[in-house]
Amino acid sequence: MSEPILQFEHVSKSFFGAMALTDITLAVRPGMVLGLVGENGAGKSTLMNILGGVIASDEGQIRLEGRPYSTGSPAEATRAGIAFIHQELNLFSHLSILDNLFIDGFPRIGRTPLIHRREAVRRAKEALAAVNLSISPRTRVDRLTPGQKQLVEIAKALHGGAQIIIFDEPTTSLTSRETERLFALIERLRREGRTILYISHVLADVLRLADEIAVLRDGKVVRTGPKAEFDINAMIAAMVGRQVDQLHPIRRGKPADKVLMSVAGVTEPGIVKDISFDLHEGEILGLFGLMGSGRTELGRILFGLDPFRSGTIDMCGQPRRRRTARRSIAAGMAFVTEDRREEGLLMEAPVTENMALVALPNCRRNRVPGTLDRLALRRSVDEMIASLKIKCVSPRTAAVKSLSGGNQQKTVIGKWLLGRPMVCILDEPTRGIDVGARYEVYSIINDLADRGNGLLCISSELEELMGICDSLLVMSKGRICGRFRRDEFDKERILAAAFEGHLERGPRGSSGASN
């Protein structure tokens, strides 16, 4: 057994008096993949941020190859050979790959401050070749696919000489093929003797990649051990501290006959083609598709964020013209976007302020026009926080960004529910949130349907949709190419429909639909 390359010793960290990490002690041997799992808010990201120099720990220390290592800044972590591939990739999209690779120091001509361009291009090509990316280093990053961007990040880590590489939810925005390629690369890095810390909610991936697994719960390491000691149920049990036999709540209600939203022949060239379906009262309708199938684009069109060329979208039998998000909200629609950081939340504002946003028009004071009934608003926001069980120490003051992903997502949902919508479009409602919070989100969706709302759930996780939906639409290349009722759900047939029109057949359908 070789000496550990990395040791956490009694590391603790608290934010605003709340313990985020308590007495973490963990050793990592060189050349192994450590899978780090835990619910959101369990402390994985905090621990990795300390290692990556993004934040400082309150107590305890970290040893690198036996020597004490103090974390000052991301730059110091880089120098110490630690690279952090962040969940939201840290690339400058308006700059070239070259700029991104060398932003902390270009090769120079002699001792002048001038950049040695030829040398930089040569080294960049080498770095890209090391991750099997054959693309010109002068390409601007915003021209790359998410998978290519991630490879650029990895290339950057490798050419910086990183020995320890942290992956934080690396597969969230990758297609299945890109995921496969990433896994092959991680495998190769491990064989080269580098140490990988792999954080993911996709437990099947962790089980597949990791040599050892550490489970965090409430800021503590609750279980560590070689992969052989774990299976998915064991991981979940350790994560939530109890046996979970049910991933999805039981669907009791049944959709009614009344049509809430009727979509007919909606077409926008290059985006979606001839989309038709009805959404009924009390129905949970799933929309499944691979990356780039047009599922998110369709959601945006339905909500009025993007235009469409032809076709009709009726709400409650009334055709809707001149569509904008504002009018859609007024007509009873809600849209939980895929990217809550960028589009769903005001990250710096507290929970209450975020939630009040959509409901503002409903809380007008009748006596004095133009003023807000703050009391009514506060009461309804407080009720919503309680009914969705949003965990937050001080919902009136703490910025939303300090909340865990699950609680952030519940805040977004709460914001929309305050507007009392009839039709909710949810785009990747459980992206990047943990098992426990997922169950709660599913329950919320279930309750909404039971109360007569119509829900359109867009997701790239087939198992999730099969678990919660009454029926399922499958999109591929901008068209609907499969419709399934609950009793017809069949993973293989649904996946086959999703791959229709794609040249390659049969790779993993989605991160959740593997093995």
Added chain:
Amino acid sequence: MGSLRQGTLTAVLRNVPILMFAGTFVVFGLLTPRFLEYQSLENIAKQASYIGIIAVGETVVLLTAGIDLSVGSNMYVSAVAAGLLMERFAISPLPALLVCLTVGLLFGLFNAFAVTRLHIIPFVVTLATQFAGRGLGWMLSKSRAVTFPQSVTGLGAAELLGIPAPVVIFAVVVLLAWVVLTRTTLGRQIYAVGHGLEAARKAGVDTRRVQATAYIICGVLASLGGFVSVAQLGNVNSGFGQMVEFQAIAAAVLGGASLFGGIGNVFPGTVLGALLIQMVWAGLVATRTDLYLQPLIAAAIIFLAVLLDSVRNTVLARLGRHNIRVEE
């Protein structure tokens, strides 16, 4: 066919600053041939020089997603300081220039300190230093005009290989700024910081140093621009440099710089922007446009250019979105 038209559209949109510049040039040229005479063009270049020098500094700050509203006051105080020393102690032009640049440097240092160490937002910091600078200048000069001797005004009229000295200085500043922005690590980091401060920090960039450098560069260039302007005018009155910050920001934005940082360039962008503004003024004079209409027309042209820029960004973003699906 469709992709060819789309390609043309993209090419046109990407080059809005150049096309605007060419369009304005042709229109005024057709209206009065006098506009196209060498003397008139030389005048435009000469007058655009000092605004251009300041706009280069402003561009650097805008690239970091900051803003410097104090450049006009900066050029006023630094010119007053230099002028008073020349009046009282009869120092020669070179030490006077050094004094001028030092005052500009101090301005930049203070802005940099307040932005990067005290974490005050740039707009407020530089608004405050704008007032402070103007007040300081009035205090030093007792609000009277400071006259510069022949030794300085001679420089303004000097020529190098037949090119007016202000234009030469402008060209050197542009060249240096271009080298720094495109050919040094610092330059690329300036873009990175403007693109995403937190991302740059995580990527190991010393973001405070980069931001500070930008304000210092801008401060020094503002005082240099002031000196170049003084050398042409011969005296500094109490309104010297007023509204220059807006001309400088307008030049940068006309040249394609984004007020949100990370986008823009000094050459050709800001150079074209500075020349365009000056050309519009000169063209309005040459066509004998009604004096009261001139500001309105100039404003309309600037508005149009910025509008086109905004349209460009929206359309390019939309075209880009289509591309994502094709690549998939």
